[in-house]
Amino acid sequence: MEPYPSQRLSVAPMMELTDRHFRYLMRLISQRSLLFTEMVTARAVLHGDRGYLLGFNAAEHPLALQLGGSDANELSEASVIGEGLGFDEINLNVGCPSDRVQSGRFGACLMAEPQLVSELIAAMQARVALPVTVKCRVGIDRQDSYDLFREFIAEVASSGCKRFYVHARKAWLDGLSPKQNRDVPPLRYEFVYQLKQEFPDLEISINGGITEWSAIETHLQKVDGVMLGRAAYYNPALMFDADARVYADSSGANPPDLYSSGIAQPGLPEDDALLTAQIEVARQYAAYMDEEHSEGVPLSAMCRHLVGLIQQRPGARLWRRTLSSNVNQAPNAASLVETAIDLVVAHAQASASANNLVDNSVENNSVEKKISSEPLPSTTVMPRQSGSGCNVST
């Protein structure tokens, strides 16, 4: 059986979030899913600092370059450059609703011009061998019927475009901010399902408001792929399951199992596989940060992506606070991350021993309370690396 294609699960393009550092972090968590750059305008690709705008680490593959624009020459030139740099897919943004984008006549307002989009895609495809794909909405403003959406897709598909990522809500171009446009217009998943039924040969990925595995798996029964945006950024640990749950059963391959390959943590409950995997990834990312830092990248520009990795568990608040507040004083990423890990592990150990007490029917109803209110005994905290410059108290 053919392995599932990478776009079966993708991480959405997000300006100011999915930079190359975040993508590297994602790749430590899921080896198979498709990653996207932030949107880069075709003009910036042609005239801007390419190293800065388009640089990526070889580990980030498979990686799609998202372009914005509405000029066929610029877009096709930019596609050629993207192909030359080694991207795996070129994607056209037909979904961004911001004013700046509208004034340049691209992004979501192109939903009103299916023929132009079709011509743009044809021009890009004529110049590159890579798949040229589209990310769009289900409509804009009052042009929000299923029929108009279907017509848009049919017209663009006539250019040869086979793969569409659909943010399943329309964009209100007049009156809603880009942020509101990600939440306010209702989700129309049924439009995307119907599209797949009518165009079974197109590869359709669904996007918008998908935050948990049960939803991902439900969508995958109806369409070819799921694209996660904010959920993958703000809760990257969601992606730990991606390779096993989305890709493994078809390819027959056993993806690297971070759960079982994690390093032993003294005192950590043996079954805390998720924390073990999180720690492993945090350490690998710290090594990456130190390497990039030595090339001049500020630690804060990279460390911000790590903040969401550990959450909703004892010690998570200290994890966040340590990584955010102490980053500017830290001599290096490794010591900063070790300090944050120590705090989380100490809390995990304390919680585990509290649970043991409860399991052994020790009469002490206030154990939980004690854990959260008392400072941890210093002996339960693993030794910190010296000179971290971090100033954290439990």
Ligand SMILES: Cc1cc2nc3c(=O)[nH]c(=O)nc-3n(C[C@H](O)[C@H](O)[C@H](O)COP(=O)(O)O)c2cc1C
């Ligand atoms: C901060 C931010 C920046 C975004 N930038 C882009 C972008 O550059 N290109 C794009 O096509 N969509 C962009 N989006 C939209 C996302 O790709 C996605 O379609 C949207 O967030 C809905 O998916 P979600 O509910 O899973 O987050 C952005 C979203 C956010 C939150």
